[in-house]
Structures are given as C-alpha cells and as structure tokens.
Amino acid sequence: MNRPDLIRFPLLAVAGLLAAPLAAQTPPPAVTPTITPPTVQPLPAPPPPVPIPALSPAQESWANEWLKTGVAQGLMARSKASAALKGDALVSALLDRAKALGTGRVDTADFLEVWALRPAAVDPRPALAKAVSEDRLQQWANGLTPPWSGYDTLRKGLAKYEAIRDKGGWPTLTAGTSPDVVRARIALEDPTVTQNENLAAVIQRAQRRYGLEPTGQLGARTLEALNVSVNDRIAAIMANMERWRWMPRSLPVNRVQVNIAAAVLTVFEGDQPVSSMRAVTGSPTNQTPMLSSSIHSIVVNPPWNVPMSIAKRELFPKGRATLIKQGYKIIKTPEGGERIVQPAGPGSALGRLKFDFNNPFAVYLHDTPSRGKFSSYDRLASHGCIRLEKPVALAEQMVAADPNLNGQIQTLIDEGKTQRVSLPSQVAVYLLYWTAFASNNGTVSFRADPYGWDKLLAAKIEASSSRVDPTAAPSPTLASKD
Template sequence: GSILTDAALAIMKRISMADADGLRAADYKLPNPEILGPSQGTADAVADAEIILSLAVLTYTRNARIGRIQPDRVSALITLDPQAPDRLEVLTGLYRSRHPAALIANYNPSHEEFTRLRDLLAEMRGDTPGSAGLKPLRPGLALRSGVRGEQVTLLRRHLGHPDPAIDADLFDAELLIAVKTFQGANGLLPDGIVGPRTRKAINGPTPVNQEKAVLVNMEQWRWMPEDLGAFHVRVNIPEFRLRVVRRGQVMHQTRVIVGKPHQKTPVFSDEMEHVIVNPYWNVPLSIKRNEMLPSLLANPTGFTARHNYEVVYRGRPVPASSVNWYSVNLRAVNIRQRPGPRNALGRVKFMFPNQHSVYLHDTPTKSLFTQDIRAFSHGCIRVQNPMGFADAILDNEPNLDVNDLKALE
C-alpha cells in the first residue's frame, strides 16, 4: 500500500510519460511511492509528497503548454507570446477533476500538426506497436516527384515531414520542396531527386538529427496560440506556402515569397484588420540607407522618377533634388513609391499592424514564384495569387467581396 491516492499515482504515471510528449520525464521530480507505505505516512511525509507532486504538476503543465525554451531566446524575430497556465487554476482543476491524468495531458497542444509529430516521434523511437525504429532508405531507384511507394512514406519520416491527409505514399510538391531544402542545407545539388548521395545524407549514421528536428517542431507548436480560430490564415515559411483554413479544412492555398536568409520573415501571430488597394510603398529605413542612398546621392531626380518614388518631408511632397542627401537624417524623410503597375506591393496589401512592420502583399515580380526556394523578400510575404487570397478571406464579410476590391483597381 501507499499513502498516495489513486489520483496521485495516475498523475505520476502520466508525467513519467513526458518523453512521449517531446519533453523530458527526468525534469520532473516525483514522490517515491516505495518509501511512502502506510507505516511511513507521517504528516511530514504526506506534506513533502504533496509539495513534490504539486511542483512536478506545475512544471509539467507549464512546459506542456508553452515549452521549455522562451521563443525570443532562439531569435528576436520570433515574437510569439505563449501564455503559461495559471497555477491556481491547474491545481484547482486537478482537485475537482475525475480524470486528473487526462487533464494535465491536455495542456499539450491540441493542434493536429502537434499530434502527428508526436505520433511520428513514437514511430521513430520504436514506441508504436510493430515499429522497430526508423529504417534507412533502401538503395535502388531514385525517388522523385510523382513516385509512389513505402519508400516515399519512409522518406517523409526521415525528413520530419508529417503525412498529408491523403496520399502519404506519393512524392508530391510539398515533399519535393522538403527534399530540395534538405539538399541545399547539406551542400547537395537541390534537384529534388533522392539519388545515392542524397539517400546517404538522409540516412546518416543515426536518426538522431531527424528526431531532434521533430522535437524542435513540437516545441515550436507549443509557442503557437492555443486557439488559432475556426477561420485563420497560416504562412508556412520554410514551405513557402500560405493556407486559409476554416474549421480545420484548407479552403485556399497559394505560393508565397518570404524573407532572404539575412532578412528573415519574422514568426508571430496577429489579427488582420484591413486591406489596402493600390497601396503606396513606404520605403523602410534600412532599404533607404543600405540600398537607395548611393543612387540618391548620384542622381536623385532621375532615380526617383525612374522608379515612381516621391519624397515627403514634414508631411509635404518635395523635389528629390531639394534634399541634401549627404547630410539629411533619413528618418526625417519619407520615400514612398506611388501606386502603379511597378509598385513593389503590387495591387493590394493585407494589413495586420505589428512590431515588425511586415504584411502580406501582391508583387509585380511574378516570375520568382516559379522557383522552389522562394526566399527573396526583405521580410514581408509576397502572395502569388492575391485576389484569390482576398476572395477567400472576404468569405466571412457579408457586405464585401473580391469584386469590390477589383473595382477599385
């Protein structure tokens, strides 16, 4: 026997399974039931066990909900703000719950992607029935776009790429991007074909790197808002793709262009507030200073006319030649590109005011969407099919549709 209740033992058993959640069971100190028999059930022993278990519960639920690492410790460009669970609510909920082990497990993300990653982690570790760990890709014919088979499914596992809802054994466009990304990161020709060299690199000496990739992705899902909303837009930066999701179903998707490796697109969540048709492009300070200034010094009038820019000082447009570009404080001078077919933002931009000053927008440079690796912007997200995207997001607006936007062009 033990002084620990059945509920306490169930909680301890669930916390001891934390490794399966992508956490570390060793991080949570638990009472030792073997030294808490009835004869040792003193008041001090009971109090110590209660404190130890309560601390373990609070630490586990916090890690399960918001992760073990603060997002901004990884990068200042990750400004997601996961909210830790209220400690009193956690303990009160456990006290009232008839299923306390399930209650604490539910502090893990409920997103489908997290669940699929957890299943993939179990498979890679050999924790699922009939699984013996992640097998290496077999030598043989190259795997390429359009191929089907169990080796394609295994390839997804190695790359930490969760199965799609259908056709998990099909080498599809998303898997092609994942292969090219892997090849580029490992010094291989990014042709999207899994031949001998790519197969050898993917197999590696151990599956440790693949497991780490899954664990990192699980941690990132803990940073995401607990509730993304029944209707939301999601940009998968490394996949270069945008999706509009309604009640778990993708109702629209399109290619996007994201930030260059040295000007990365930030990771955050915000609410879209409005759409601007025929926008001005207000040139960011970094671009004025690092890219435009030499041309402004050489020929301000010709440069601004050629690109349809206008210079605004103290709220009024002024001739570019009237500014002393050698000494002016560039923060005090606004350079903006007028609406038009060559405007860097294209015909429309989608606004969700944020600390990074990035947004979704059209672009006149459509040819870049044919590239598989589409990291060309200064951080904003360029949308291949902006009016199709607008049509999807305006589906919830009873008094506005995409034709209203087109009428303003």
C-alpha cells in the same frame, strides 16, 4: 499690428501688474507652506496559492509514472531513471509538467524577439488541486496537451524517429549507393514503400515530403535531405511540437495562415482549409517573424515607403540619378534627412494590393510584379514581408460579405487610384514556422530550417528540461547545438 501669438490682458489688469512692484515698500513675511505627504496605500497582498491536497499513494504512483512520459511529448530528448517523488517535490514536478505542456517548455523570457507568437500565461494550480480532490488526475493530464491534430500526429512521428534512432539511425547515401540501399533507407521513413515499386516513384515521394522538386533523381539536394541525421529530425519534431504548445487552445474559424518555412499561405473557412497559394517569405537574413494579428484593411494601388534599412543598404548606394530614372522619389524628411518612395503602379514592389495588419515588425502581405519566384521551390527571398501568388483572389474572399465590394477588387485596381478598403470583418492572420508536420499514420514531412530556429529551439527545450525536470537527462547531441 495683430499678433495672435501675444496674450492680451485687460488694460486695468496690466496697469495693476506694472504698479505692483512700486507699491510694495516692504516684502511680506515669508510663509513656509505646510506640505501634507500623500497617503501611500499599501499594495494588496497577492492571494495565497491554491492549496493542493495531499496525494494518495495510488495517485503518487500514477503521477510518477506519468512524469516519465516527457520524452513522448517532445519535452526532452532522453529520460533518466529517477527515484519516485513524494509530497511537495512531486507537486512541483506536476505543476512544472503542466506548464510545459500547456504553454511550452521554454520560458518566453528566452524567446528570440522574432518569436512574437507568445503563449498566454496559465496557472495550473487550481486545476491540479481540483483533479487531486476529485481523483481525476488522468483526465487532468489528458487535457493538458494541445488539442490540435498537428500536435498529435507529430507525437506519433516522434515515437517513430526515436525508434529509428535507438536502432542505430540510417546510413549515409552517395550518388553511387545501390538502389536497394536507397529504397531501404527511404522505407525507414515511408512505410508505403514496397520492394517492387519503381525507385523513381519512391524518390519522388520522398522529395515531396522534403519540399523538393519531385524529379525522381537522386540529386545533390535530395541526398542532402536524406542524409540529415535522425537526431536532427528528432530535434525538428521537438521544436514544432513546442510551437504547437505556444498556439492558443482555440483558433478563429476563419483565418489566414502562412507557413514561413514552406512559403505557403492557406485560407481557412469554418476551421477547414479551403484554398492555398504559394508565397515568398523572408530570406535567412531578413527573417519573417512568427506572430498573430488581424487583417483590417487592403490598400489598393499602394505606394512603397521604402524602409530606411533597405534604402541605406540597397538603394541609396545606386545614386540619386539612377533612383530617379527608375521611378523612385526622394523626399526630404522633417528632420532634414531623406527617404525613398516608390509610387504606386505596375512596377511597384508592392504590386497592386497590400494587406495590412498591426504588428511591431512592419510586415504585411502584398502583391508583387516579380512572378518568377512562385514557380521555384526556393521561395525565401523577401525582406520579411509575404508576397502572394494570388492576391486578387485572396482580396475577393475577404470582401465577399460586402455587397458594395464583392467582385469589385479588379475594378478598383483598374481605377489606378491609391485607396484603402476596410474589410467587412477583420480576418485573423497567423505567421507560423512549421518545418515538420505529419500524416495520421505518423509519416512526417520536413522542410529545411532556413532560419536555424529548429536546432536552437530544441536545444533550449533540452536545457530547460535539464534544469527543472527530475526525469530529464541532457542529450549530448542536442545540448551541444545551443
């Protein structure tokens, strides 16, 4: 009988193996092998740090004044008076400030796991040394901040809200507050408000800035937004400025960006926004992570392999009979367990299209048969993935460069087959958490902080500044929120 699992030896070799123990009358003397220890090569010593020339008195004076601008850059809530720094202490402070402006005040070791948008490490010493030697400290400092208008407009907005704070903030409104007080309260944030403007129009503009339905009525949610404290608004601006510092200094000109907090997807071409659509992002208990990746393919008519966490929490408790009746399949796993698959079709939770990109959280963009949420102003309701209002239009944009695919997405969907379509070129995707963004005049729009990341991040910024920055003083308002 043929046994492919047996190793066959030539007959003479087998006979020799069998006879060998009988022929050996006395064992051979034991031989102690000589073991030569491996040669351990010492690790090369790290290069010495780039030496920084001594600063001239004029440079020291300028540097000390510049270090006082940390509040204006959202690196701390308030500054404190401090003695002028000199020598190594001044150089250390300059290096720390350069790192904070270039890659963020908060060290990545202190990030949440879902803050997966990590800044690239930068060594500021060489640039500082060059700036000192060439007497170009101001130009060096100007190049440290993020080059994005989103950062600069928030910086202007921060100055406005700090001025409001320093003048005592704003009053708490109620449903019975007089129209003149409501108008004056909104005018603190919106400089376009006029005395004779219709109050409903004033309220509508405020509601749009807060991402609320513009009813023009002073309802509960509008009152809640207007009564957020000025310190919390400052904390939100600081947190969003910090996230800008995590961004790369150049972005792909063609990309997709998702604002998680606003639940909006925007398509950029040539570094200009060309289209946007509503989305549904993760609920507060199923947070969508911040990250960057590249969309490499689209799955047409995708089945849904239900994650085990969702299966255990939401589906298995319904019972096998109910799941089968609803069209799910229960499949045995090699380990002896079970998993749930929802076949492709019009009722699949993933709809007709799934946009794949590599990430450790198994999130993606996808279609959905549930369209009702897109008409809502509360669209944080997914398990972490991003549901799209117009997935076919997005897919068509991504495959337009391929003549074999251009205009064919709906045709592929109608075929009903599950198939993967590779994009003619990968499309960068950024999942970002913007809860504050400003216009050129410093008027800031806010979104709710559904995940609580703003206050947490602002507190981490403040704590980091208090530990290392000689010009920082802890803010009782922010430090108490960590």
